Amino acid sequence: MLRISRITDYGTMILVHLAARDGRVCSASDVAAGTHVALPTVQKILKLLTRSGLVVSSRGADGGYSLGRRAEAISAAEILDVLDGPVAITECSHSNSQCELESLCQVGGAWQKINKAIHAALDDITLADLARPARDLPVHALTHGITRTVHRHDRNR
Amino acid sequence: MLRISRITDYGTMILVHLAARDGRVCSASDVAAGTHVALPTVQKILKLLTRSGLVVSSRGADGGYSLGRRAEAISAAEILDVLDGPVAITECSHSNSQCELESLCQVGGAWQKINKAIHAALDDITLADLARPARDLPVHALTHGITRTVHRHDRNR
DNA sequence: TCAATTCGGACTAATATGGTCCCATATCAA
């Protein structure tokens, strides 16, 4: 349904939490307590974020996680790329082969344009924006109406 | 992965096909032959499109489908709404209940902004645009780079 | 050494999606 995965949703909460700690390392348990997401899930997501470089880890006793970059330098597009896979509204089933019907259908190019627009929107919003109250967000091309969008964090706890 | 479903992908091809027939009714078999999508799948999608009003049907012998509106009056957002469910990047697991953690997390509003941007992009592209070669598309805010996006129509045939 | 912690990945369960099929209903024409 053109929606982000829960992992991405939780991951964003986790990153916001780390951003609020501004540099201080934070164990997985701390993050779980702070975000109310179940610990094993938090651990899994922090590993993903670490491998991608968005957060850095220190091992051993008193180890933990902190942001790999300033929150202003992390875009929503990156977060989605890391946790949700590449932002690509359409895809080929064989990642390296072109679609056999590509020449038959006129649609491909248009989806690419739409994809670009989405990517642009995601590039324009940073983790710092996500950590701020919504009214302070940059507006850019955000001009249209919207279907109801509610958050969903009431399960994995 | 923030991608549209195959149903939506096929559905768009089907709509483009109908748009090309400009008014003349077209049976499900015709559409299947024209789009190279398997007949049962075409039937299923045409039913969805009919229920939503994007196409109109006539039953009985010599029946078939045609667009319910001019292609210029059908937006990509509508197509996604009908075939992919509402365009809403986040959602509540219980559709009517607010997220219990909503007050605890700062993220909700920001996803809504992103969602708006995506919706705006989808509203700006019509079925008529989708039926045209890509280079003729309106550009609007389409300014950023993009990850590779390939079409995938090489399975369901 | 021991406790605390991350690292890597296996594994299962739940959910969503894709795709097919069946039968009822409607329409047209012979």
Added chain:
DNA sequence: TTGATATGGGACCATATTAGTCCGAATTGA
């Protein structure tokens, strides 16, 4: 009236994806 040709509605199953948990290894500091 009957038969051929369509759509309408939905059940159904197989598969893919996602969520979530768990385990043992490796690392670090006291």
